[in-house]
Amino acid sequence: MSETRLIQGRYRLLDPIGRGGMGEVWRARDESLGRQVAVKCLKPLGPHHDPSGARVLRERFRREARVAAALQHRGVTVVHDFGESDGVPYLVMELLDGRDLSRLLDDNGHRPLAVPDIVEIAEQVAAALAYTHRRGVVHRDLKPANIVRLTDGTVKICDFGIARLGHDFGLTTRLTGTGIAMGTPHYMSPEQIGGARADQRSDLYSLGCVLYEIATGAPPFDHDDAWAILVGHRDTPPEPPRRHRAELPAYLERIILDLLAKRPEHRPQDAQELHRRLTEGRTAHARTLAVAALRPAVREARLPSWTRGMTTGPKAIGTAPRTDTPDPAADLAATWTAPARPAGAGGPGPARPAGAAESASARPGPPPAALGALADRYRAGLRLGRLGRWEEALAMHRAVAAERARLLGPDHPDTLASRYEVAFALSRTGRAADALREYKQVTAARIRVLGPDHPDTLAARQEMAYVLGRLGRHADAHRVYEAVLAARERTMGPDHPDTLRCRHNLAFSLGRLGRPEDACRMAREVAADRARVLGPLHPDTLVTRYEVAYLLGQSGRWAEALQTYREVAEARARVLGPGHPDTLAARQETAYALGRLGRGEEALGLYRDLAADRTRLQGPDHPDTLRARHGIGVSLGRLGRWEEALAEARDVSALRERVLGADHPDTLVSRREVAVGLGWLGRWAEALTEYRRVAADRERVLGAGHPDTLTSRSDEARCLERLGRAAEAAELRRRVAELRRQQAAGAS
Known part of the structure; x- marks a missing residue:
């Protein structure tokens, strides 16, 4: 409905004030009685929606009108009218202030x-x-x-x-x-x-x-x-x-x-x-x-528990009943002050005694309406993230962060919360270096404002460690995780869910540092503690058991890994549902473990079932669907069915190039699989061309010394040998060996 629309010749829509699952709510004017009202309109459904679902929603909307109109109580919203305009049902209610x-x-x-x-x-x-x-x-x-x-x-x-x-x-x-x-x-x-x-x-x-x-x-x-x-x-x-x-x-x-x-x-x-x-x-x-209160001993009022660990920022002022009910947004803006300068600090104006507070009435706070609008936009950014629309979420959080910095100051907790979400969105859009810079700045500000052990500070430091791992800086990530874990154990205790989450991440980083046995031992301990604290079927417990299975595989213990993956897949299907992404991920790793154990037929069957389920739930072009199809091709190759494997690899490679881009690591993996199939079919000249293209693209994207690039150069050398070009193959192997030595020297 247009905002200029006059419904039934009586209710003029002015501006939208809310949206829900069923409809939109507008501030409107009742032209007959000269009063403002709220008009709720059922949102029209597009042609792709099931007509039966649309009928149900319309019936629910009519039911709301009938039910609400029958209720007359000061604690229930008053309904004035109900009808349809141009086939869209509407409900007229009192406008709540x-x-x-x-x-x-x-x-x-x-x-x-x-x-x-x-x-x-x-x-x-x-x-x-x-x-x-x-x-x-x-x-x-x-x-x-x-x-x-x-x-x-x-x-x-x-x-x-x-x-x-x-x-x-x-x-x-x-x-x-x-x-x-x-x-x-x-x-x-x-x-x-x-x-x-x-x-x-x-x-x-x-x-x-x-x-x-x-x-x-x-x-x-x-x-x-x-x-x-x-x-x-x-x-x-x-x-x-x-x-x-x-x-x-x-x-x-x-x-x-x-x-x-x-x-x-x-x-x-x-x-x-x-x-x-x-x-x-x-x-x-x-x-x-x-x-x-009549007792002679007067005890000092205690601050609420949520202020523990805060060194500045909005403090509790006691729990005595208030006679007025000010707007919380106005309260928040009025009570927040930046950390006070020490007495005698330089700058214009007289120095105040240390700890003295500036009068709130001397500096009017930001308009409550502006803060409310920013809170709405902040929540909208969070919703966009939950929907996977990270670029839109990033733009929203950046705009809110800038406006909050202007209205509340760069160190206000709300400003820092928005900047934290900016960093999170940057991480989710693949910009790990930018995310790391933002997390570092948020962490420094939270240490200054809230203190080093405040939960918000620790959350920012933990995400910083995660991004360091994404950048391949696993030793740095490990050091940060260790420091955060010590702080969490000291302030929250060893069994707090955030402490357990940090221990999980520490085990993860140990695995990435090439210490799979230590990592597996720690992950098993975390899984046992999470099962004790949260329950054996809690999603966090199952995440850690999933990591245990991965680390078992890294250690070559594939039979144990397979058993653990299967148990996690079965538990997730029971708790989260068979179509949940986490359930599908566990099934995929189960298939991979079967392949590593040489049980190709079982792996192929599971990959095919998984590809069918992912196609139905996520679509044929979804990256996870293509990952399952890649597993089909690999399994066909392990079974010696190379013509089928090559056809599957070419199909998946083309789809990945279209969906993910020509330089995406998954696309390059599929193109390498095409070369492998060509080689097994004896078509070495074609295989050499494909291997060289993959090696050149990996060198351009990842660098000459990256392990994946070096693997591709080794593939190229092997292909040259098959073609009888031994001298070229030897020179290429010499270059690869030199690059590996340089990488090892740099790492040490």
Whole structure:
């Protein structure tokens, strides 16, 4: 719908204010009543979408209108009207003046909210849910983005797009049986994940996830992979919130953990009970604080746990209830100051006493609206990265970093967070040297601002080590990993997931330093510790076991490697699904191990199955599909079926050149495989031409002394010998030997 469109002669769309899975939300003006409203329009689907899926979405949209219009409660968004314009359904709602909880957290650097605010939000949401549940409505997608806190402190639940009426389970089954994802992984209850019927206690579980996040700054299960999150909800007990934030009241922690019980019968049985427990707990806690305040001994207020290790930046100012509710974005901008200069430092103006703070009122902060817009763009950049659109993500993060530096200063944590994402995107687009420079600058700034042992500082140093490894500087990477590991063990403990991740990376770097036995031993220890801490089927545990298999292969222990790869593939298929990229990767390495053990027929069959699955899931031109097809060609050659192997190698080589480029390492590998096939078929003159082309391209791209280049020159010499040109072959071998000696001398 155009922004100049007047819907039904009444609602004029002004500007977009939000987008979701089903539609877009616009700020609009009701021309009849002269008031501003929000208009939600179902997004039109393109012609490539399944018509049945489009019908389901339209029915869900109509259902949201019917469900929401029937709800009249101060904690639920009011619906004014519903209809269709040019075949596009629309919903007219009250325009909310406030921010959803997701934006509140993002605008506050994803630091937790004040305890009184958490309790107030929890009580209001519980009251609203008690009302909707009495009306037979289960929301089923409760999350921070669907809970809005207005400027007057009122909290409202929004978006009943996948809600169901309690008595209408049959229709829900039809609506959710189309393959359309229901719910959001970070906030889904175990019964939703398992496909069981979700009743009002499912909403209470989701609310527990929301409260956990606004109380600690992160959801209870926060992983990069959606499957890992779902497995966490299903199998892993959440870490008690007070371990992240010690000043949380014990009663609030108990309520949150009860809401997160795996079995519905172990949770509060309805929202009314939850509301009662919150009210009683708050009252009892207030009495306890009042009694403590009368004691003569006055204890110093402790900072929240999330400030530990910070040397400067936004600090907590106590947990006393605030009488006003300022915009968190404005709070963030007002409280951040760069590290103070020592007293007597040079420069214009009078020196202040050491530690004195500049008055916030003397220097107005950036406009909250500008900070909110930057937070939205930052999140958009993260989403682009998750979709694999790294060039677009890089451009977005660079623009946000520059604007944050202008508004907040180059050393503000939000500016550094954006620059960190710039470095991450550079790494993912193959610009490792540029990424390393950016990581170094971010690390130096975080050491200066946050301290050397702050988790954000350590994260930047760890990514710096990863990029050093990508650049082939494995000794440098190993030294950085060792330093980061020591800091993580000192500040977080040996069993913290970040500590275990660093130990995994250290084992990886040992392998790249040519110490596969040491690396394998360390990787096995990490795998055992991850299994103990995270569980044997946790994706991180399986990643380390995958690395163990790789290192076993590097040590020539292919039978053990094969067994480990198979176990990882089977576990990933069970936990992540048979079509997950990690499952497919383990299957590919299983096929490779079979080939190395001389079991060519089994390897060929597995490669063919894998190529078919990758073609179906990723497309025929995807690099991983072509990698599986390359394995088919290699396996055919090992079985002596060289005509078929040559045809496969030529086909894959042409596709790789078109998809990846003529100079891509995978393309050059396929072209070498063409030369190998020609040689085995006795066509040595053609093989020599191909070997020489590959060697020349590798020398141009990688350098004359690169191991792959030297391998190609050795291939060329062998081909010359086959053609009876022994003198040329000997001279070429002499040059290769000299280059190898130079490389060995440089390495030592």
